[in-house]
Amino acid sequence: MNELEIRKLIRQQRAFFYKGRTLPANTRIHMLKKLRSCILKYQEEIHRALKLDLGKSSFEGYMCETGLVLDELRYMIKHIPKFSKEKTVPTPLSQFVSRSYITPSPYGVVLIMSPWNYPFLLSLTPLADAIAAGNTVIVKPSAYAPNTSEVIRKIICEAFPPFYAAVVTGGRKENTCLLNEHFDYIFFTGSQHVGKEVMAKAARFLTPVTLELGGKSPCIVEKTANLELAAKRIVFGKFLNCGQTCVAPDYVYCDRRVKDSLISEIKKQIRKQFTGAPLSNPDYGKIINQKHFQRILALIDPSKTVFGGENDPNNLRIAPTLMDEVSFDDAVMQEEIFGPVLPVLTYDSLDQAATRINAMAHPLALYIFTENKKAAEKITRSCGFGGGCINDVVIHLATSQMGFGGFGESGMGSYHGKAGFDTFSHYKSIVDKKNWMDLPVRYQPYQKSSEKLLKLFLR
Missing domain, CATH: 3.40.309.10 (Aldehyde Dehydrogenase; Chain A, domain 2)
Structure with a gap:
């Protein structure tokens, strides 16, 4: 895929996202169920690809890759209705009469760049989390695992229209083209060296990033x-x-x-x-x-x-x-x-x-x-x-009940389960102020009596 095709794909995904079609919880659940069905359909093909790329047995392929992805999908499908709800929080007396709440909001168009060592797991798990949070996604799998990358492409093409989720295959040229574009969030798994390059590219647009790196454990x-x-x-x-x-x-x-x-x-x-x-x-x-x-x-x-x-x-x-x-x-x-x-x-x-x-x-x-x-x-x-x-x-x-990630030289941010939903969501804080009462204390000209009242509210 060349630079113009990549740019067009990003525009299509952003246009689709702003139509609000990814927002309903039922839509997210439906898409993740489609993804799960495709993984089950191509399970043997996935394991053959992992054998060709990394010599993995089908047992290890299921234990460390497809099984964990299916578990993450099960968890997200179950919890999306709860995770996507807004949460009412207490309102201070100074903002009487109001309702204060926090609501999760997807970022928009997400780029997921995955490595070669667990090529299926580390592409599809963040994809599941990003879709659960209501984003559109472009997945860039590693060129070092070409057989698995091709199966990933086939699965995502079958489960999603390209304006919802798509795959860009290729090597450094495609990586560079993608990183030169404006995404709303970038999720990268790989080496510290490449992680620094990703962060530097993201800085051009002030794009938030999650970096899953490594280190000497x-x-x-x-x-x-x-x-x-x-x-x-x-x-x-x-x-x-x-x-x-x-x-x-x-x-x-x-x-x-x-x-x-x-x-x-x-x-x-x-x-x-x-x-x-x-x-x-x-x-x-x-x-x-x-x-x-x-x-x-x-x-x-x-x-x-x-x-x-x-x-x-x-x-x-x-x-x-x-x-x-x-x-x-x-x-x-x-x-x-x-x-x-x-x-x-x-x-x-x-x-x-x-x-x-x-x-x-x-x-x-x-x-x-x-x-x-x-x-x-x-x-x-x-x-x-x-x-x-x-x-x-x-x-x-290997659990969706805890977030996984590093800090400092080993990365930033986390995912899996609720942590994954949170990673791909911005939490908006909103105050819904009522019109039937308007306390005068905050307005000029300031009065001595207002100062006493203010201290009553803010202490």
Whole structure:
């Protein structure tokens, strides 16, 4: 789609939005039900596309992508009538006689730019939230996941007329064209580098943005942790989608006294979950492309690799890899890994761990494994991070009951469930003043008696 076609599409969506056709709750519910039907219709095709792009099994495709989208749709369809209602709030005495209320209002034409690592989930979940809030939407999926992008295009074309929701495919050229246009809201998921570019482009029109970025999410293992269970859950979350998950544990930060035992348990769990030959495991994913494959390999220090490290360049696979004796100065700690490499670092006290984490960029997620409630409370209260878990990993994003998002270097804003509806809504504060009484206290000329009355109202 060229620049003129993109501009025309935005004009069509804005014209449709200003007709008020997206505002009725019943319309929003109807459109989300159509979207759900199309996802169910093309479910096998979605999973085949995810297999081609990322090597995902159909089980993982449903667990981490289509199943979560369907759950978000179910939640929104159920709650739209409640979320879209105006809310009456108390009116101060000084505004007697009036009614004060807050009403959610959609922004208008929304741009959603999604990444390649969870291409279906991270395109359709914000789409569901934006439609639920009453917006029109243009979705720009990643060019790095072309098979899934094509299925997304097919689904949205079937579920929506283009003036309501549409897909623009392509690469950097199309991204640039879109970002040069005036949208009413931009929702971006991806890297910090591109997030800065998106924010800079949005500043031209003062367009509000949500940025879902990433970062080096720590996984703290405290000395009282159940090491066997911790290892099991860490291995699941770290090597899910071949490590290409924005909230994966980026590194393990453990008490020095339990490091050797933890490493032993992690090795056991990698063998148990991925077999002794993970590169031949049909349910183990692959790296998205050659560029990222080479980038991840460059982060692996063979002298510090204590497990894994094998790779298959023909199929873009890297075995689950464990590194020990890692320091914060090593190459693997200088950027978000976003691959199946797990470095292990140690601390001598929990205070030391918290201080070190807070000295780094705010991570999108933080995890702590501990049997000590005070230790868990200390870390979750004193460290800055987007969200996380105590005694588990990644599962905090798999619910519509809590918002998901980062802050600082890991992003801004949140979505999922009510938080998603709020993200794509502006809340108008309105006072409906009655005409049958007009208190004179605020008008000039000011009187001494009026001053006394004013102090009665405003105190």
